[in-house]
Amino acid sequence: MRHDPTPPTRRLLLQGALAVGALGALPQVAGSAPGAAAAAPPAATNPLVRHRADPHILRHTDRAYYFTATATAPEYDRIVLRRSRTLRGLATAEEAVVWRKHDSGDMGAHIWAPEIHHIDGSWYIYFAAAPADDIWKIRMWVLENPARDPFRGTWTEKGRIVTAWDTFSLDATTFTHRGSRYLAWAQHEPGTDANTAVFLSRMAGPLTLTGPQVRLTAPEYDWECAGFKVNEGAAFIRRNGRVFLTYSASATDSNYCLGLLTADAGSDLLDPRSWTKSPRPVFTSSDTTGQYGPGHNSFTVAEDGRTDVLVYHARPYKDITGDPLDDPNRHTRVQPLRWKPDGTPDFGTPVADGPVPFPGV
Numbered sequence: 001m002r003h004d005p006t007p008p009t010r011r012l013l014l015q016g017a018l019a020v021g022a023l024g025a026l027p028q029v030a031g032s033a034p035g036a037a038a039a040a041p042p043a044a045t046n047p048l049v050r051h052r053a054d055p056h057i058l059r060h061t062d063r064a065y066y067f068t069a070t071a072t073a074p075e076y077d078r079i080v081l082r083r084s085r086t087l088r089g090l091a092t093a094e095e096a097v098v099w100r101k102h103d104s105g106d107m108g109a110h111i112w113a114p115e116i117h118h119i120d121g122s123w124y125i126y127f128a129a130a131p132a133d134d135i136w137k138i139r140m141w142v143l144e145n146p147a148r149d150p151f152r153g154t155w156t157e158k159g160r161i162v163t164a165w166d167t168f169s170l171d172a173t174t175f176t177h178r179g180s181r182y183l184a185w186a187q188h189e190p191g192t193d194a195n196t197a198v199f200l201s202r203m204a205g206p207l208t209l210t211g212p213q214v215r216l217t218a219p220e221y222d223w224e225c226a227g228f229k230v231n232e233g234a235a236f237i238r239r240n241g242r243v244f245l246t247y248s249a250s251a252t253d254s255n256y257c258l259g260l261l262t263a264d265a266g267s268d269l270l271d272p273r274s275w276t277k278s279p280r281p282v283f284t285s286s287d288t289t290g291q292y293g294p295g296h297n298s299f300t301v302a303e304d305g306r307t308d309v310l311v312y313h314a315r316p317y318k319d320i321t322g323d324p325l326d327d328p329n330r331h332t333r334v335q336p337l338r339w340k341p342d343g344t345p346d347f348g349t350p351v352a353d354g355p356v357p358f359p360g361v
Helices: 016-024
Strands: 011-013 044-046 052-059 065-071 078-084 096-100 109-119 122-130 139-145 154-160 169-177 180-187 197-203 209-217 231-239 242-249 257-264 275-277 292-301 308-315 331-336 354-356
Touching: 044 331, 052 308, 052 331, 078 109, 096 139, 109 169, 122 169, 169 231, 180 231, 197 231, 209 242, 209 257, 209 275, 242 292, 331 354
Parallel strands: 052 109, 052 292, 139 169, 231 292, 257 292
Antiparallel strands: 011 154, 044 354, 052 065, 065 078, 065 109, 078 096, 109 122, 122 139, 139 154, 169 180, 180 197, 197 209, 231 242, 242 257, 257 275, 292 308, 308 331
């Protein structure tokens, strides 16, 4: 199959006041001043970042949190980055624009679901985009920055991630397990009636897939097919001898929810038989707390280095006029991820707006 050639490289250099301002956004660690009295820092507060969907938070080896997300409708036009020493600090951290959509041609529309990763000494941002003149021809793209500080240096367009089919694809995420790097993503599979399923492949470096590309989950239950038949937005967490893959299902209104796959950590992750699919959603809308359409999550860890954190978006109301993708009020939210006695994750329900306590935060 013929794929579009990699577009000419374009570069965006962050410098001057923008980079200095972003670096200056790092708050001081509470109690660090000489003689300061010990005091419990304020809890994180939901929503953490307003009008930012598909959130991804990376806690890097420098112990800072790096945040990126979709700039919600009607914008869908840029990739943003924040940094803070604390989760709560992301709410007020200065936001830098590290890349903007093209005025024409490839990467000209629907800039969605960026994720930032640090791989082999360089920074990478995976994201989805469509041509300006064909806005639903969405594919996956990559930016690279070799600088130590992602708020400085040059972000270079590295082209498309090429998959087995040239079809609608988005929501790339990468992780390593047992010495291998993997990419998971959502894509429309030719010959099926589903919008997207979730696929997995090994990677030959941060830009290229290698070996088989296998489908891990496709919409089959009613709760995965409400509005649209969708499995998308994969995220991985490894705990208690198992690998857990969350994914989002159904339309992006109040039906949006999280599903879960589970595999033994010693199994072949590229064998679909290694994965067990939960027959019911694990994280759904809540009338009690007033949060609707929770989904497209990522995972991070609290400042104590032990407490797992669920990062996701949701809306504070159920009823939407028009296309949910035109509604701007998907907000980034966080809450502790609990664990059941059997070692499986306990997502609970989306917590209400307000302070969210975390150990060590």
